[in-house]
Amino acid sequence: MLIQLEVENVAIIEKIKIPLQEGFTVLTGETGAGKSIIIDSLNALLGSRVSRDLIRSGAKKAFVQGLFSYDLDNYNKLDELLDSMGIEPQDDRSILISRTFTETGKNICRVNGTMVTVGMLKEIGQRLVDIHGQHDNQSLLRADTHIELLDLFAGDRLAAQKAEYRTSLRELNSLKEKLRALAGVDKERERTLDILRYQIDEIEAARLYTGEDAELESKTRILAHAEDIILAFSNAYQWLRGDDGENHSALDKVGLSLEAIRKIEDLDPDYMNISNALEDINEKLTDISREIRILRDGTEYDPNLHKNIEERISLIQGLKRKYGETIEEILEFLDDAKRRLDEIERSEELIIKIRKEIEAAEKSLHKRCGIMNGLRREAAKKLEEGILRELKDLEMPKTQFEVSILSCPEEGFTENGTDKVEFLFSPNMGEPLKPLSKIASGGEMSRVMLAIKTILADIDDIPTLVFDEIDTGVSGKAASKLGEKLKTVAKGHQVICITHHAQIASQANTHYLIEKDERDGRTLTLIRQLEGIDRENEIIRLLSGEHATEAAKKLARELLVQG
Secondary structure (H helix, E strand, O other), X not given: OEEEEXXXXXXXXXXXXXXXXXXXEEEEOOOOOOXXXXXXXXXXXXXXXXXXXXXXXXXXXXXXXXXXEOOOOOOHHHHHHHHHOOOOOOXXXXXXXXXXXXXXXXXXXXXXXXXXXXXXXXXXXXXOEEEEOOHHHOHHHOHHHHHHHHHHHHOHHHHHHHHHHHHHHHHHHHHHHHHHHHOOOXXXXXXXXXXXXXXXXXXXXXXXOOOHHHHHHHHHHHHHOHHHHHHHHHHHHHHHOOOOOOOOOHHHHHHHHHHHHHOOHHHOHHHHHHHHHHHHHHHHHHHHHHHHHHHHHHOOOOHHHHHHHHHHHHHHHHHHXXXXXXXXXXHHHHHHHHHHHHHHHOHHHHHHHHHHHHHHHHHHHXXXXXXXXXXXXXXHHHHHHHHHHHHHHOOOXXXXXXXXXXXXHHHOOEOOEXXXXXXXXXXXXXXXXXXXXXOOOHHHHHHHHHHHHHHOXXXXXXXXXXXXXXXXXXXXXXXXXXXXXXXXXXXXXXXXEEOOOHHHHOOOOEEXXXXXEEEOOEEEEEEEEOOHHHHHHHHHHHHHOOOOOHHHHHHHHHHHXXX
């Protein structure tokens, strides 16, 4: 729902802030006070085109901002849409939308602080608000929404069929994708085969094994530093063992130390411990010196070996650039290429098999489409009857309404089957039925929309509905019915209505007055919530104009009590 709307520098509005509640809200005021400007501002916020003429005279830019909330459980599609646009959903399930437009034509749109395009704004807005009276945001004028609404109205039986149908459709599309891959143009198929064979031959010729790259890196490091390694081991061996006959090696000195301590080791246990420790050191140094000698003697620089290893490393790096970041990934690519090659080489056999599976899948889908068509036609009759009853209540007894269902299997399968659904309408007997988008009269359009919304109130998931002067050209009796319908719809939606009828305004939960004022030689639009005697006076004004009669006062009180 729309929690708050802020408007700055739009037409004669300098700055207003409108807090809004759940249920049924009306906005009233004299002609020219700025009611339509508020609707224009809301349209701008929802992604409609805006004219620079809308910017208040003397201002360089205009600003509109709306704070919305939504129920995550019911509006998962909106949550997914925000996520797909890179917009972080808020923990409190709120959406803050703002739009700034300048006299130079620049637009800055933000959703939860993230900049978005006007197109993205419109896509989000269509899921938050329906504005009836301005065609741009009426979801029911888009024929593609009609089949979804009819299907929701049809209930669980159709929903179950549709779910199974969509599962089968995904399986069919997967089969068709496999067929396209296998039965491509001959030249393309041969090109794919050549590429796969080349890739397989190149990887297999390398005879890779897991961990080889790490081993080669270790070997090339040793070969590259062979001279340093030999020198280091030679020095270490010399210092440990000594080769010049002099008693200067570490082992000689440890041995001498051991001889000295052995002469006194029996005198004290601590002396014995030192003797044993020196003996251990002597043995360890002997072992270490032997290992150093072996490593030194086994280390040599082989330029040919070094060159071969470097070439092998270069080969593996080249394969990594083509087929994977690791040897494991290269070998996985090899297995996948072999599988694909085998599939394509056996493609004729597979093509025949897949075509039979596609034929069976399409036959099953057509059968399910027939079932869905029957359920839709059954639901359409009930929907037509219900909407015609609502229109009769709204003083449109001669109107015709029809849910057109066309089966178009020749156009292929869609997410909803092979049916096309569109709501058709005619205001008078004898006139042909036309799509809702072709209805000329704004008053007729609004009443048709209200009738449809009343019937679909429990399944239509757009949270906020705005009706702009829905009462145009209707009598007091019809206006009362309009008010009742609006109140019914408001049980499941936030309803905001601009009206000139006391019979409608008196039934609202919340009532705002839009009025003009002059300050410093400028005309301003102001807004205030009406309660008590102020609201009663506005209902009287709607009934009798500026000259309040006793009858109007009495009727106003009665209407408010009834409302």
